[in-house]
Amino acid sequence: MRDAQDRPVRSRNPGRCNARAGGTVGDRGSYRLQGDRGGDLATAEQRIVAERRIFPQRPELMLNLASVYARTGRDSEARALYAAVLARPSVALDLPSGAVASSHDLANLALRRQAQQIATR
Structure with missing residues (x-):
């Protein structure tokens, strides 16, 4: 998911996996989305799926x-994931801007x- 400046979001909860722009799984469990900055969405998808x-x-x-x-034009798959988020309890997420928003x-x-x-x- 992207914030208003088109940047990925990450979980506010410290023990959670954080999705951000970048490239690797860090030592504290933060996940950095490889393809976001370089436009390599296939790599980003592979890493998130894993x-x-x-x-x-x-x-x-x-x-x-x-x-x-x-x-990547897969609107029905995107809608299904958004619906899955809505079916679970809301979680506070940090945006790259420093703001906090609910899932x-x-x-x-x-x-x-x-x-x-x-x-x-």
């Missing part, structure tokens, strides 16, 4: 994978944006 095999219910991973799906707010925002994009096609 991370989701370990942590399938982490909303930050679902949101970022949904963002990759949406950016539900971000999923709903993404769904609204996706609906607007479909309407303008």
Whole structure:
């Protein structure tokens, strides 16, 4: 999932896996999304999918994978992940700007944006 400046989000909870722009799984469990800055969405997708095999219910991973799906034209897969986020309890997520948003707010925002994009096609 992306914030207002089109940057990935990460979990606010310190013990959680954090999805951010960059490239590796850090020593404190933070996940850095490889393909975001360089546009390599295939690599980003592979890494997030691998991370989701370990942590399938982490909303930050679902949101970022949904963002990759949406950016690669797989709208139905993205919607399914946003719905999965909404089906779970809301989690506070840190945005790269330093702001905090709920996983539900971000999923709903993404769904609204996706609906607007479909309407303008």
